[in-house]
Amino acid sequence: MEYRFLGNTSIKVSRMCFGSLTIGPLQRNLPLAEGSSLIRTALEAGVNFIDTAQLYRNYSYIREALRGWSHEVVIATKSYAYTAEMMRDALEEARRELDLDQIPIFMLHEQESEHTIRGHWPALEYLLNAKVKGKVKAVGISTHYVQGVLGALKYPEIEVISPLINLSGIGIQGGSRDQMLNAIQQAAAQGKGIFAMKPLGGGHLIAEQKAAFDFLLELPYIDSIAVGMKNEQELNRNLAYFNGEPVAEFELEQTERKLHIDDWCLLCEKCVKACPNHALTKTPTEIAVDPEKCVFCGYCGAACPEFAIKVI
Template sequence: MEYRKLGNTDLVVSRLCFGGLTVGPLQANLPIDEGARIMVEAFKRGVNFIDTAELYETYPYIREALKLYNENHIIIASKSYAYDKDTAKNSIEKARRELNRDVLDIFLLHEQESEHTLRGHYEALEYYLNLKEKGIIKAVGLSTHTVRAVEVASKMDEIDVIHPIINKAGVGIQDGTVEDMLEAIKKAYTNGKGIYGMKPIGGGNLIKDVPASLDYVLNIEELHSIAVGMQTVEEVIYNVNKFINKEIPREIINRISTKERKLHIDFWCEACGECVKHCNHRALEIIEGKLIVKKEKCVLCGYCSKYCPQFCIKIV
């Protein structure tokens, strides 16, 4: 496994980061022991970096994985929607308590959009910076689906780490093209920011083109690490082998390709109807203010996700 220093921080992370969202209640909802076992498989294969968030409710999985692995060098990045001192304090204490860690490696402001949202969350950022001075947090930053937030953060001395969405199709980028995002990432990299990408497979919407999707992000030198969601041991083996340029066993490819998948709608969907308009298979419908998937008609093409302004549509 390749390891890189995360920007100007003192953290050295594996190029493959375990995306912790997918095992938890918001997606696969695996039993804690099963999710932890999958994480441990990644750790044993050289992954030393895991991404999570307060929203994901996966702290118990990570805590159990760390207990099973019995090693102290796993780097954890988390994030929350905290906006002031009180909410920031609550988020930090929850993370420390549920992860059973006195010191947090990376803590981010979750889903920042621009200088305006950063201004609205600045009191929380100040609290994190104060804890950084005390040695309770090692690095602070933000996650984002927008080009603008990357551009703004790249110029802020307060920001150590940026976690942007990036994939070959630009799925989920809310305010520009993939070329725009790449340019912003390169500027942030030049300014010494630690950068680890998210959603290289577009939230599952590029599942039919995984090899090319991973090749795309692996060829972006400015990404110190790339978070990939994994729900099975087979997916761990596939991704680790891909990242270390090792042949992937045929049986692993077969198991992954035959895994049953579904179109998943996140709970924050506002039922705006844009996806319904663009579904040529008529597999989506809004009923009583809620987006419904007609499984018998859905072909899992992922086309609808391009039109979701909130990136609520995933293939899991």
């Protein structure tokens, strides 16, 4: 496994980051022992970087995976907090539930532009103060938006960006794949650490996985790539890609992912507003999904008060 510094930070991460959204309650909801064991296997194989979020509700998997593990692990988490108080609670929750004194990377979740970053400034400022106190090592943002990356260029305090980028540009908001690449390149030139998310477009690129990984691995300004996986077969295959080893032929899983909406949906539209990819619309009788836009992130499910929408 190759390791790189995340931009100008002193944080060294594996090229493969374990994207933990997949194992938790928003997606596969693996039993705790199974999910934590998968993370532990990844750590034993040389992965030292785990991506999570307050929204994912999966800190317990990571805490269990780290139990008794003596090597340094870089955990990046994020929160939608926009006030100092909300961020204080989010940071303390992460420190408590991950059983860590210091969170290596804490980010503002899903920033859309310089304006949303400015709107979240009290939360970011809280993180910067927490950094001085040693509770956080580096701060950053995650974003699906070209303008989110461009907005971060105006804030030297933002050291790390997790942008959505993949071969086909699936899920990128506010511009094309190449516009996103251009923005990322500018951010990397400023010394910001870059770790890509959704390399397989939420599963849409699974059939062209090699090309999708090669595309990102060959971009010199992307330090690491967060890959979601749910079992050892996927983990081992992904490790082989990242280690430049031959990848065994793999029979694609027949069970395609889809978004399921139960008939007790109240049409409240909370999921529509929560979808970062504008994949949901409300019709007079139902919530309709645009399959071209949905990347199966599960964020809509987290927003539903009725537990009526989920990735299956």
